[in-house]
Amino acid sequence: MLENIDQEARLTADYTGRPRFADSVMKAMAQVNRADFVPDIAQSRAFLNAPLAIGHGQTISQPYIVALMTDLLELSPDDRVLELGTGSGYQAAILAKLAKQVYTLERIGSLADAAAGRLQALGFDNVSCRHSNGYHGWPEKAPFDAIMVTAASPFVPPALLDQLKPGGRLVLPLAETGLYQQLTLITKDEQGQTETRPVLAVSFVPLVDD
Numbered sequence: 001m002l003e004n005i006d007q008e009a010r011l012t013a014d015y016t017g018r019p020r021f022a023d024s025v026m027k028a029m030a031q032v033n034r035a036d037f038v039p040d041i042a043q044s045r046a047f048l049n050a051p052l053a054i055g056h057g058q059t060i061s062q063p064y065i066v067a068l069m070t071d072l073l074e075l076s077p078d079d080r081v082l083e084l085g086t087g088s089g090y091q092a093a094i095l096a097k098l099a100k101q102v103y104t105l106e107r108i109g110s111l112a113d114a115a116a117g118r119l120q121a122l123g124f125d126n127v128s129c130r131h132s133n134g135y136h137g138w139p140e141k142a143p144f145d146a147i148m149v150t151a152a153s154p155f156v157p158p159a160l161l162d163q164l165k166p167g168g169r170l171v172l173p174l175a176e177t178g179l180y181q182q183l184t185l186i187t188k189d190e191q192g193q194t195e196t197r198p199v200l201a202v203s204f205v206p207l208v209d210d
Contacts, residue, residue: 001063002030004049008064015200021071028097029067034060036122037090056108058205060088061150065183065202067094072171072185072199073146075099082141082163084134084172084207085150089115092127095148102127103141105134107208135209137163144168151207152181166190173204 006020013019035046038060042052051059061069069091075081075098083092086106092115095102106112109131116129130138134149135157142163149160149172156172164170170186183199 001034001047001049002026005029005064005067008049009068012068012200016068018068018071021067022074024075024098025067025071025094028070028094029063031097032090032093034063034090037088037093037118054088054111056111058087058108058111060090061204066091068200069148069150069171069183070094070098073148073169075146079145080141080143082138082144082147082160083150084137084148084160085205086112086115086129087150089119089124089127089129091148091150092129093119093122093124096124096127099146100126103130103138103144104128105130105132105138107131107133133208135159135207139163146170147172149173149207150204152202152204153207156186157207157209161186161188161194164188166192171199173202175204175206179203 038046051062079099080101081095081099083104086104092102092104112131119127137159143165147170152173152175168188173181174184175181181202183202185197187195
């Protein structure tokens with residue numbers, strides 16, 4: 001799986017500007033067993049570089065995309081991270097290997113409960129899960145050094161920008177027109193001004209405000 005991630009990073013480097021990912025990111029990808037986060041029926045495909053269904057119309061993302069989004073955040077060991085869209089908990093586990101604390105939100109209750117139990121059983125004590133759609137972030141735990149959104153939105157939810165620290169980074173798929181989605185990196189400078197950079201065409205489930 002790691003070789004496939006490396007290969008795809010090189011193939012997409014003209015778009016992402018990242019021909020290889022940080023050693024710390026690849027180490028985290030190696031340390032977290034993806035098979036622990038996929039349904040029994042999909043175990044034979046756990047290490048394919050492909051998304052897999054996890055129920056409720058949701059998926060566990062392609063490992064390359066997990067690595068790319070993680071790399072874009074450029075995390076430090078003292079960072080506090082917010083994730084929207086816990087799903088199986090796989091992405092949160094990767095983030096937890098790199099950051100001090102991860103706060104993750106999931107709108108589907110059964111997925112949130114299962115992910116919380118799974119992460120706790122696997123020893124990820126620095127991950128806090130909450131059943132919420134995430135559209136309004138997690139204001140009680142803000143501000144965050146980095147924010148990751150694993151569902152597509154036509155715009156950046158204002159609450160997320162408000163909860164991002166100066167100097168912070170936010171990565172999300174923006175669905176600006178029709179089915180077209182663009183993985184996007186937003187950085188906030190020390191004066192609170194933001195800069196947006198498109199990274200790569202992607203396909204994610206929609207972010208829902210309910």
